[in-house]
Amino acid sequence: MDFIIRAVDDVLAKDFDASISDEGVHILDPFTGTGTFIVRLLQSGRIKPEDLLRKYTQELHANELLLMAYYIAAINIEATVHGLLEEQAAAEGKDAGEVPYLPFDGIVLTDTFQMTEDGDTLDDFVFTSNNDRVKAQNALDIRVIIGNPPYSVGQSSGNDNNANLKYPTLDESIRRTYADLSTATNKNSLYDSYIRAIRWGSNRILNSPDGGVLCYVSNGGYIDGNTADGLRKTLVSEFHDIYVYNLRGNQRTAGEQSRREGGKIFDSGSRNTVAILLLVKRPGSVDSCSLRYRDIGDYLDRKQKLAIVDAANIAEIGWEMVPPSPDGDWINHRNADFEKFIPLGEKGAGQSIFASFSRGLESGRDAWVYNSSRERLGDSVQRMIRNYNSEVERYAESGSPTPVESFITPDPQSISWTRSLRNALRKKDKLEYLESAHRVSVYRPFCKQSVYFAPLMNHERSQQPKFFPHADTENIGFYIVGNGNDKPFSILAVDRIPDVSFWGSGQGQFFPRFTFSEANKASLFDELSDAGGSRRADNITDSALSEYRAAYAPDVSKDDIFYYVYSILHSPEYRARFAADLKKMLPRIPQVPGLEKFRAFAGAGKSLAELHIGYESLEPYALNEVSTGQAVVQDEYAKYAVTKMKYAGKAGAWDKTRIIYNQQVTLEGIPEEAHRYMLGSRSAIDWILERYQVKTDKATGIVNDPNDWSREHEQPRYIIDLIGRIVALSLETNRIVDSLPELGLA
Template sequence: MCRDQFGYGITDEGVHVQDPFTGTGTFIVRLLQSGIIKPADLARKYTGELWANEYMLLAYYIAAVNIETTYQALVAEQQPDRPVDYVPFPGVTLTDTFQITEKGDRSDTSLIPVNNQRIEAQLAAPIKVIVGNPPYSAGQTSANDNNANLPYPTLDGRIAATYAAQSTATNKNNLYDSYIRAFRWATDRLGDQGVIAFVTNNGWLDGNTADGIRKTFQTEFSDIWVYNLRGNQRTAGERSRQEGGKVFGSGSRAGVAVLVAAKNPHQTGCHIHYHQVPDYQSREDKLDDITDATLTTTAWTTITPNTDGDWLNQRNPAFQTFTPIGLKDTREPTPRIFTMHSNGLKTNRDPWCYNFSHKAVEANMSRMVDEYNLEATTCTGDESKLTTDPTRISWSANLKSDALRSRTHQFHPDRIYESLYRPFCHQNAYFDRPLNERVYRLESIFPTPTHDNTGFYVVGVGSAVPFSAVAIDCLPDLHVTGAGSGGQFFPRWTYERADSSAQDALPAPGDAIDEWGYRRVDNITDQALKTYRDAFGSQVSKDDIFSYVYAVLHSPQYRAAFAADLKRMLPRIPLAASRDDFERFVAAGRTLADLHIGYETVEPYPLTEQHSDTVTGPEAYRVQKMRWKDKTTKKTLIYNAHITLDDIPAVANEYMLGSRSALEWLIDRYQVKTDKASGIINDPNQWATEHDDPRYIIDLVKRVTRVSVDTVRVVDALPELPL
C-alpha cells in the first residue's frame, strides 16, 4: 500500500512505523522477521523508526525482550563471525497510547525519565504506518466489576465531532469502544498521509451505529481494503454456522476483519475494496488462506456506498415510502401506525429479577433490597465502601448512584409480574423502577400486574440476529429473542392515570376509569385508521390494522425484500394489493396472534412419548437439560433420562425466532441454571410445581410443536405484497 500510494516502502528512511497496542510485541517482531526491512536498513529502523506502546507492565517487559532478542538474532545472521552486542529497543514505551495525546492531560511519566524521553521522541516522530490489534471493549458488563472504561476528553471529542455526528443512531455509546477509539486516534495521528493496518472487531462494517464511522472513513481515506474473516459467534443457529470458526479461537466471540486504509492527499474520492471468507469456513482454513499470494490474487469487490453510509447489505429505497409502525418521538406529526412503543424491561440484574419461581424472585429481591439499604446507609457517599460481592447485591449505574446519595428503597411483592423472558418462556419478573435499570415506557403499558394488554415484540434495530416478531400479552424482556440490540414492544393499548385535578381528566365516551384509577387508550393512531379505511373500506377497524401488521411482519416476501432495512430501522408497512388480500392478511394475523399468545392452551401435537419404568409420578417429568438425539434430523428430543419425545415433524423446525427455532428456544431456556456470579438457581421445574402441573414442560414441547407447525402453514399461505 505504501509503495502503491506514495512510492516508498516500510524499509525506506523516514518511514516510521508504530504499534500503539503492542501487547507482547508480536507485530514488530513479525515485521523484523518478514524480510520487508532490508538488512542494510535494519539498524536504522530498529534504533529510530519503529515504535511500540504497551500499558500493562508485564506485557511491556515481554514485548521488549521479544523485540530485542529478535533483532539480536537477525544481526547475528548478518555477521555470523562476529559477536553481537545486546541492544535495548529504544522504541518501546510503557504508556497509555490514548492518554499521551490528550491535550493538557498526559500521563505522569516523570518517575521514569527514560520512558518519558521515549514518549516525547515518539510524539515528535512523523508516523507513516500504524499497525496492530486494538483492544475491544465497549464498557464493563456489570457495575460490580468497578472497571469502567477511562474517559479521554480530547479523543472522545473527536469521535463526537466525526463518527457520532455522522451517525443516525439514537444510542451512540458503542462508538466509544476501544477499537473505534483506535480508529479515530490512528487516523488523526497519521496527519495528512499514511497507512493504517488493523486487525479489529468487524462490527463496524455493517452495524447500525457505525454508519457514522463508514461515512467518515469515506472522507478521510483514499483507499480502503477490508478482508472480512467473519466468525461472529454472538449469533446463533444457522447464522452462527455460516459465520464459521472463531478467528481468535476461544479468545473472542466477535467477528474479525483486517482493515488497511490509506490517506493520500493527492487522490480525490475513496475507493473501497472488500472481500469476505466463504460461509462455514473453519478457523484453520481462514488463517491458511491469508498468504501473500492469496491477498494479491483475491477477487476483491468494489463497494459503492449509498447515501445512508451502507457498505454491505444496502437498504431498499422503497422501504422509506411505507408507513412506519412507530416513531421514537410521540409528538412527531409524521404518520405512524402505533402512537407509542417501548423497549422491553432492562433489569441489569436478570438472575435476581427473573426466575421461574415466584417464591425465588420474592426471596432474592427482598434479600437484595435489604443489602442495598444497608449499603446506602453506611457508605456515606464513598463508592469504595460499597460491597462488590455479587452474591449479596448486583449493582448497576442507577442503583449505585442512589446508594451514594443514601436513598433507600422498599421491596414491593405486588410488583412481581408474569413476563415473557424468551420466546415461549414465561418467567416471574420484579418490575419496579428503582430496582430495574431501565423500564422505558412499560409502566404505561402494564401499570399493574392485573392490567390486560397485548402487543408484539420485534427484534431490535442493529441486531445481529434475523428479524422476527412475536405476539405477547405480558411484560416483555428487553431481549426476548436474545438479540444484541434491545427489541421494541408495540402494545395494542396504553394506560393513563385519570387525575381528577387535571383539566382533561374527564373520560371520553366509552373510556371507563378502572378500579385502579387508569383509563385505557387505543394505541392505533387515527391517521392509520383513515389510511386503511381509504384503501380498504369503512368497515376496517383498529383491531384489523393490528392483525394486518402482525401478519405482514411474518411475510417471507417482506422479510427477504427488506432484510437490510429491518436491521437498521423499525418496520414500515406496505398496503396490500387489494381488499381481498388485506382481509386474508387480517385473518392470518389474528390466527398467528392467537397461536403465539395462547401457546400454553393449544392442543398438544401428538408426539410419541417413550418412557422408561425407572421413575414414575411427578418426578418423571423433571428436566435438567433437554437435547436433540440427532442435531441433523431434529426428530427426537431427549427430554430427560427417562423420557424421549419422538416423531417431531421437520416443518416444526422451520418456525424461527431470531437465530433459533421455537423448539430450540425451549431447549435453551428450560434447563436448570446456576448464575456463576450470584449463585442463584433458576429451575424451570419450579414453574411447573408452583402451577400444580408436573407435565407443564413436556406438554409445552408438544404445544410449541403445534404452534410451530400451524405458524408455518399460515405464513406459507400469506398473499403476495405489491413490493
C-alpha cells in the same frame, strides 16, 4: 499479521513509491501486547538486511500499557533482532558471538489514547522512566500504523468498578465525526476501544501532510453496525482508499447463521466478527474514496480462513467495489422503496402506525428479579433489599464518602449494582419490598418467568409501566428484533412484560395494542379503566386509521391494522426484500393493493397472534414418549422434571426429531418441518430446550429451576406438554405463513 504486513508494503509501493524498509518510514504498533506484530515484521523479509539496524533503532515503535506485556514485548523484539543480526554476521563470515545485544528503545510503556490528550500529564507522573520516549514518538511523522486494537464495551457488571476511562480530546474527535454523522439514538458503542483506536490512528495519519497507511485486524462490527453508520461516512470522506476484508466468525449468532459464519479467527478469543481494515491517505485533499470489500465466504473453519489469508495478495484479491452511499451502507444496501412506507413507530411528531413503543424491561440484575419460582424470587429480592438498605445506613454513617463506586460492597452475592442504584445510594434512598411488584413476564420466547417489577430493582423500565401498569392489566403487543441486533429479523406477539433481551442478546422494541394512564390524567376520549384503575388509550394512531380507511374501506378498524401489521412482518417476501432495511431501521409497512389482499393479511395476522399468545392452551402435538430408564415409583412432578434437555445424536450431527427429556423419558417423532419456524437465531423448539433447564447464576449463586414453575402452577406435565404445544404451534405458524398472499408491490 503476515497478510497485513504484505498488504501495507504493497500499498506503500503502489501509492507512495516507498517500502517498509525505506528510510523515513516510521512504523507504529500502538497496542503491541507481547510484540507479535513487530516480531513478524522483522521476520517477514520486507526489511532489507542493510536497513535492519537503522529500522530497529530509529523507525520501529510500539506502545503497551500493561507492565508484564511491555517487558515480554521488549524481550521478544530484542531477541528477534539479535538473532537476525547473528545470522547476518554468520553469512558475512563474521563471529556471531560478537554481535552486541541491543535494547529496543522504540517501545513505550504508555496508554496510547492518553499520550496524545491535550494537556496530558499522566505520563509525567506514571510513566516517568520513558517520558522522553513518549515525547519523541509524539513528535514523529508516523507513516504506518498497524496492530490489533483492544476491544471493550465498558464494564460488564455494575459491581466491577472498572468503567471505561474517558479521553476528552479523543472522545471529542469521535463526537464531531462518527457520532455527529450517526443516525443512531444510543451512540455509546462508538466509544468502545476498537472504535477509539480507529479514530486515534486516523488522526495520527491525517495530521501528516504526507499521508500514510493504517491497518488493523479488529472487531468488525463497524462494517454493518447501525451505530457505526457515522464512522463509515467519515472514513470515506477522510481517506482515498479503503480496503475491508471481512473474516466473519460472529459466534454471537446461533444455528445455521452461526455455521455460515464459520470459525473464530482468534480461536478461543473474541466471539465477534473479525475484519482487516486498511486505510490509505495520500498527500492532498480527498475528493473521492475507492472502497473495496471482500467477504471471505461461508462455512469456513478457522484453519481454512487462515490458509486463505496466508496465501492472499492485496493486488490479486477479488475486491468488490462499493459505491458511495448517503446512508453510510457498505454492505446490505437499503431498498429505496422502504422509505416510502409508513413507519411502524416514530419518535417525535412524525406520522406512524403506533403512537408509543419501547424497549423491553432492562433489569440490570436478571438473576435477582427473574425466576421460575415466585417464592424463590421473593426471597432473593428481599435479601438484596435488606443488603442495599444496610449499605445506605453504612454510607450515611460514614459521612457520604465519594466516589460512591469506591465505597460500595462489590460482592455480587450481596447486591448487583447498576448506575441507577448507585445514584439512589448517593441520595440515601431506601427500598421497600412490595408484594404488588410481583408480575409474570415473557423472558424469552415461550418462557414465562415471575418478575419483580419495581423502580431501582429494575435498572430501566422504559415505557413498560405505561403498557402493563397493574398485575391484572390485559394488553397484547408484539416484540421485534431491534435494528442493529445481530439476530435475523423476528417478531412474536405476547401479553406480558417482555425482557429487553427477549431474543437472547441485543435488544428489541415492543409495540403494544393499548397504552394506559392514571385515571385523573386521562383524555375524555380514552376508554374505560382497566381493573387496576388506569385509563386505556388505543395505541394505533388516528392518522393511520384514516390512511387505511382511505386506501381500503370505511369499516377498517384499528384491530384490523394491528393484525395486518403482524402478518406483513411475518411475510417471507417482505423480510427477504427489505432484509437490509430491517437490520438498520424500524419496520415500515407497505399497503398491499386491494381490499381482498388486505383482508387476507389481516385475517392471517389475527390467527397468528391468537396462536402465539394462546400457546399454553394448544393441544400438544402427539409425540412418542419412550421410557428409557428403569421404572421407578415416583410422583408426577419427579417423573417429568428436567435438568437439561438435549437433542439425540451429538454436536454437529444432532437428531432434532428426538429429545432426551430426562433419564426416564425420550420424546420421538418431532417433524423436521417444525424446526423451520425460527425466532431470531433459534427455532421455537430450540428455545424450549435452551430455557427450560436448571441454572445456577455464577455471580450470585441464585438457582433458577423451571420445575418450580410446574409445581407452583400445579402442572406436573407443563414442560413436556409445552414441547408438544410448541411443535403444534410451529407447524401451524408455517402453514399460515406459507399461505400468505404475495405483497403485490411494484
